[in-house]
Amino acid sequence: MKYFVVIIVALFSAFIMADLFFAPPAAPLRQGSRFFRHQLHGENIGLECAACHQGAEVLDHAYMPSKSDCLACHRLPLTEGPMAESLDSAFADDTYPFYNWNVKSKLPEHVVFHHGVHAKAKVSCEDCHGSRYKDDLYGGEKFTMKFCTDCHQGKTFSTKNFRTAAVYCGACHR
Amino acid sequence: MFKKLFWIGLVLLVPGATSLLYSLYFGPGAWTTDGFTFWGTPISLFVFWIGLSHAGTLISAVLLCLDIKLDRRTSMLAELSTLCSLLVAAIFPLIHLGVVPNFYMIMPLLDGRGNFSNLGSPLVWDFCCIAIYGILSFLFFTIHILGDTHRHLRRMYKPFAWILFPLVLWVHTVVSLDFATTFVPHWRGSFFPIYFIVGALYSGLALINLLLTVEGYRIRLLEKLMLVGSWFLLVIWFWNFVLKGEWYSSAFIFGVLFVQFLLVMNIRESRWGRGLISFSVLVGLFLERYFLVVPYGETFVAGVSFGIVDLLMILFSIGLFMSVFFGLRYRMATNLEHNEVLMGDVDVKKDSDVPVVPIYQVLRFPFLCGILFAMVFLVWAYSLLPYETFDLPLTGIIPLSYPLIAFMAALTLCGKAILSINKMVPVVFLALLLILFGIFYGGGSSQLSNYKLESANLENHEIPVEWVWKAKCASCHGVNGGLNQKFIREFYPVPQNLTLERLDSLGVDSLINVVTYGRGNMQQTVDKQTARRLVQWMYKLAKELK
Amino acid sequence: MERRCFLKIMGTLTASFMLFGCRLEGIFKSAEKQVSNSIDFANRVAKEVKQALSKSGESSLFSLNLVKVTMPGEMNPPMPVLSRNRFGMAIDLDLCNGCGECIYACNLENNIPLVTQEESAKGRFLHWISMVDGVPVMCGHCSFAPCEKVCPTGAATHTPDGLSTMVYKRCAGSRFCGANCPINARKFNYNNAQELGLSYQFNPKVPLRTAKVMEKCSLCIQRLQDDRLRHKTVLDSEWDGRGVKTACAAACPKKAITFGNWLNPESELVKVARGREIYAPKALAHLDPSVVYLKGKR
């Protein structure tokens, strides 16, 4: 009897541990953003998300900025300090890749999430991704299907008066 | 004897298990199907074994309800065979699935994604019915075994039989609806519920008779019932033939024709004769299920054509049943053989010390609980239909209603008593709950995609210029054209203030040039057309600012 | 705790840990054969389409048996969500010569995997369009869709716009829908095509399906949805699917296939179908299909 209970507990914990070690990571990889701090660009100088993530409010994805997008501002000696120096030297290097972001979209292939449609429905970036003034906050951990459908059915964000939206499978899946 | 049969079962089981693993790995392509027949041997095996399992309950519960006396060891054997064949039957729907890990999606439970299965599908009814039937048969068997030492459990035996009686018929009806609700011409038949029930009971009787032959005794009643069943089935086959022009000769020969030898005294009296006849019924009924499930079966192949995987799977099912059943029977033989109450020859009325309570009084409260539970569950399920285009007619709920009622009624009837007797049962329930919990949040995460989040194209003429402004200009000039105050407070190259006067002084053409090619600290790389639209937007903003 | 018991428990723990840890992908993962050359692969697809065309006579178990129907209108029974659209197609049998270009285009558009030799011998092609009696047959997108009624997981559902859609990730592969489709429009992918190197993603908009799920014609939902989203974001106008064409309609050399919106009298589809006799396969006629056949003048 005692043995039996222990086996049940062992199986259960084994399941959890196995999931911990073998399951794919839930959060997207965030690499290559060694220089970048959201706080400096957001809170400090008041940039819109769409200024760097071009198309975030009109296209299907929030795209990542290219080297030239960064250089649009960073050509100028804006600030001083070790970080700015390393940035300058990196950009000065011709071999520096045009896109230095290794970001995998958390969105699975069979799901369609159109950023533009949501912006059009007056959903701001912060509603899903959290405050842009915090550093490197992505919010992706909470993006489950339930997160989407709850809002589409009007169960969450009740204070924001979002319209309820399509909840049929074909609207988001293909 | 039992030990020998157990070993034979094991010998059949082992090669069969390889075919099972093979078909698990290679999926449904492993067995005989083609581009038009999607169901194959696993489903026929499922229907076959679930039918066999019903007979056990029928013989013990239904005959109990109808006050037809059977001796105790027969009902014991029948219930044991129910459990064993249910175990065999439960394996095959899982094998049949293409994506086995997704089986939890068929359960009518909310999963972690907020999805709910489609209650209107006969497969969901099927799943629920069989799960509930399995649990209740197990409880029934437990009551039967424990009733030996616990008086108050023996009192619940008959009311429980009344709960199970409709359930057995219901479950097989639901199995038949899997076929009858489809548009397949060969499965056309609103009479399938009765047809399937008759087939199941008939094959189940054959199994019990076979087991009795192995035990070395016989019951005339069951043999007569088998004969009657064969005639009834024959008429239904005849009706099927009249409707669709289908006739399965091999099933007829094995399933019905051979049984008539029971009318011959010498064959009836010989043990081998009875055994062979019962076995031939099982063969015939399996063939019938196979031809039914694989609609083009007999037109494609004269007689029977199984692939090697199909054959091994059939062997596996037989082997599993034999090894489990005779293994348990062997243990029972050592432990229970001389227990008069459980394995007695005749059903002597020794229950006089058990107070007789009218059945409906015992069942009243449990049934009320059951109805309440079913209503709450169905209303909950109905309210959960997550997606707008789902439609759930009343017909989608009715087939689920009785199993739910029976489930709750049986639990209220004897749950408490059993919990108090056996400490093992709560542990099993805990484990079941844990499994359900796992399923609840199950599903894992979908694979990440490899979308390249590069090269946004904002120069498409369809994109409203407002957004291009936000992306390309607003960092310095501000969303409303009135400068980004935070930015210019921090950094010295103050951008030009785009007032209406200034715009007018520059003129449209030169503005477009500036936007296209950049000037001073400003760097822009949009095309001329977009620049023209940006300038128009600038004017609009400037007017608004003023 | 005595030593033997401890060892037993630890043994169970390790065994179960390893058992759970070995996900199927972990054990059976083989190097994905990526086909480098899309042109090569397209040639293979074309070859298989030819093979399917040559086999179409022997492998079809039902005959088309066209019967007259009325022009598709509002969905029946009506959808819980109202929509001004009901998309569908009409195939002009006076123009169609059964060349199979539509199958080829469909395969490339939807990244439909090839099948192995044994499969094709058994007639298990995966093409969403099949030739029956020299006529292209695909999912009818019936408004009374029998496949959706019986799908246990709810992977097959309707959109308010009249499309019968599949969510492949939700499919458990019970093949109930396939059994219940009167015209066998649903195909089951028996093989893991990605592992066998039998699939190639020509179109990034359509994800490759995992093995052992049901597939069928989606009426090029990716094109429709992209257009819908475009209307919602940048064009800001009511969407009626004008200008969208399915891959087969776009590829048909005789312009026999017309895609459009049955509820919009201005749409190309209604214009084409008006004044013609409308047919549907007999097995589908009472299910109110959205994909119909045109023949002769009325």
Add this chain to the structure above:
Amino acid sequence: MNPLFNSLACLLALAMSAFLWRYSNKLIKNSLFVIGNFLFFCLYSALAFDLASPMVENYPFRMLALCFCFSTTSLNHKRRRYLVMAQCFWLWVELFGGISLFYRGIDISWTRIAAIGVGCVCSTFLSNISKEMEFCLMVYWIAIWIMF
């Protein structure tokens, strides 16, 4: 469904019910009569109706159920139990036959099912069944058969 043949079927069921359960405790003989009746009903439905119509599929089964119902009125003992069970059988045939037809696009006649269900529930309260009550029940069943 031809109303004339439909009514005739009802009468036939009534007539054939007289042959059932005449041999107490003779399983084989009783079953032979049931099966003979059933065969007769099958032949009747095959001859009287168009076999392509989906409604005919369970017609002999419905006739058999009706026949059972009629026959229970002439039983000697445990009449109420078998009365209820016969009606349950009829309900079963109608309900599940209806569900399977519903999935093939044919509406269920809910009134008939409800009427049988009501009869089923109400007859559980009949403690002793008088001759008048028997007659009422028969009229009720015939009314269900012909009208709904």
